[in-house]
Amino acid sequence: MINIPKVxxxxxxxxxxxxxxxxxxxxxxxxxxxxxxxELAEKIVLLLKDTGVKSIVVIGGEPTLWKDLFKxxxxxxxxxxxxxxxxxxxxxxxxxxxxEYLKHPNTRIEPSLKAFDEQSSWLITKNKDFEGIRDGIQRxxxxxxxxxxxxxxxxxxxxxxxxxxTAVGLGAFSVRVGVCTPMSxxxxxxxxxxxxxxxxxxxxSSNYQRLVDITGGKISFTLNxxxxxxxxxxxxxxxxxxxxxxxxxxxxxxxxxxDTDGKVLLCNSMFECPVGQYxxxxxxxxxxxxxxxxxxVDGIYRHINSYPSKKCIGCDLYARCHGGCPIMxxxxxxxxxxxxxxxx
Amino acid sequence: MxxxxxxxxxxGIESPKASGNAQNDAECxxxxxxxxxxxxxxxxxx
Numbered sequence: 001m002i003n004i005p006k007v008x009x010x011x012x013x014x015x016x017x018x019x020x021x022x023x024x025x026x027x028x029x030x031x032x033x034x035x036x037x038x039e040l041a042e043k044i045v046l047l048l049k050d051t052g053v054k055s056i057v058v059i060g061g062e063p064t065l066w067k068d069l070f071k072x073x074x075x076x077x078x079x080x081x082x083x084x085x086x087x088x089x090x091x092x093x094x095x096x097x098x099x100e101y102l103k104h105p106n107t108r109i110e111p112s113l114k115a116f117d118e119q120s121s122w123l124i125t126k127n128k129d130f131e132g133i134r135d136g137i138q139r140x141x142x143x144x145x146x147x148x149x150x151x152x153x154x155x156x157x158x159x160x161x162x163x164x165x166t167a168v169g170l171g172a173f174s175v176r177v178g179v180c181t182p183m184s185x186x187x188x189x190x191x192x193x194x195x196x197x198x199x200x201x202x203x204x205s206s207n208y209q210r211l212v213d214i215t216g217g218k219i220s221f222t223l224n225x226x227x228x229x230x231x232x233x234x235x236x237x238x239x240x241x242x243x244x245x246x247x248x249x250x251x252x253x254x255x256x257x258x259d260t261d262g263k264v265l266l267c268n269s270m271f272e273c274p275v276g277q278y279x280x281x282x283x284x285x286x287x288x289x290x291x292x293x294x295x296x297v298d299g300i301y302r303h304i305n306s307y308p309s310k311k312c313i314g315c316d317l318y319a320r321c322h323g324g325c326p327i328m329x330x331x332x333x334x335x336x337x338x339x340x341x342x343x344x
Numbered sequence: 345m346x347x348x349x350x351x352x353x354x355x356g357i358e359s360p361k362a363s364g365n366a367q368n369d370a371e372c373x374x375x376x377x378x379x380x381x382x383x384x385x386x387x388x389x390x
Contacts, residue, residue, distance in 0.1 A: 188351075189351060246362070247362045251362040252361075252362045252363075253361070253362075270348075272348065273345065273348045296345075300345075300349065302358055303349050303352065303354070303356065304349065304352050304354065305359060305361075305362075306354045306355055306356050306357050306358050306359055307354065307355045307357045307358075307359045308353075308354050308355065309355060310355050310357065312355075312359070313357065318359070319360075319362075319363075322359070322362050323359070326352060326354070329352050329353045329354055330351045330352055330353070332353075333353050334353065334354070334355075
């Protein structure tokens with residue numbers, strides 16, 4: 001059976017107006033010289049439409065800094081392709097930019113909140129203008145009923161309640177808490193900002209009911225961990241309330257990422273392992289699907305998606321977590337983390 | 345490529361392919377916390 005991606009992520013630039021320490025952009029030095037060329041973006045969009053991809057997530061860097069964003073949105077809107085803009089929303093604090101953006105909107109916007117006050121903004125993003133960031137997010141939430149996402153890292157450890165409260169205070173309709181994954185630095189995955197599993201489980205599960213109360217129940221989690229490490233009642237409730245998903249696009253082979261130069265990544269954290277490039281390895285939907293379903297790509301999926309630990313075999317929770325984010329297993333050893341008690 | 349794959353400390357035992365909607369490509373609101381706000385893209389594609 002041929003895998004056809006449902007969603008594509010388009011990395012349109014690497015530059016950003018923030019400097020989040022845990023961001024994959026650090027590896028490229030947030031370079032302002034690697035913006036995606038509009039002609040390349042247009043070719044990729046046409047290829048994706050022909051392939052059957054219905055939704056494109058526009059990411060960076062910071063995509064609102066991409067000079068061709070409005071032209072790109074007009075193109076996708078004209079082709080009836082849904083786009084989701086993932087942004088820190090800082091640029092929307094400019095009324096002039098916001099009004100211009102509204103003439104060329106994405107289908108959906110997902111602001112990503114990095115901090116909860118000026119001090120934490122400086123610590124995490126090296127930008128003290130928290131007021132500007134706040135104003136930008138509020139412009140979006142004031143116009144659209146949207147979700148605000150945040151990254152749970154060591155930099156906001158023990159401050160999860162403040163982060164979620166801030167998101168709600170800024171008008172988020174719902175809040176998504178994502179876990180900071182390891183990052184690649186000089187050819188090696190490291191996890192200096194990933195909260196240890198013990199602390200993560202303790203802070204999130206012990207505050208779960210308060211998080212539900214603060215958000216009126218509209219909270220979800222991208223846990224990225226094996227589910228067996230969490231308290232059973234917590235997992236039962238987040239599943240019952242549809243507050244967690246079912247693995248990531250890499251585990252489902254349902255997505256694909258394009259880097260600024262047209263290189264294809266199977267996961268955005270795997271930018272050191274491109275599997276092909278537009279104009280070199282493929283140029284139409286047929287050759288693109290042949291690449292994604294070829295032996296080389298299949299081998300990567302099969303290896304990385306293999307059971308992280310033998311203990312996962314037969315676990316009822318595996319169908320839900322798939323062993324957690326595979327990138328975690330570049331840093332941690334699953335045999336020491338996975339608990340056979342996850343078997344129900 | 346081989347070196348890259350070796351960074352993943354996994355069992356090498358093939359697991360069943362994931363089924364259903366992934367958390368970051370769902371079109372039906374999976375993982376949305378019941379908000380009804382369909383999540384069709386995670387924040388960073390990973």
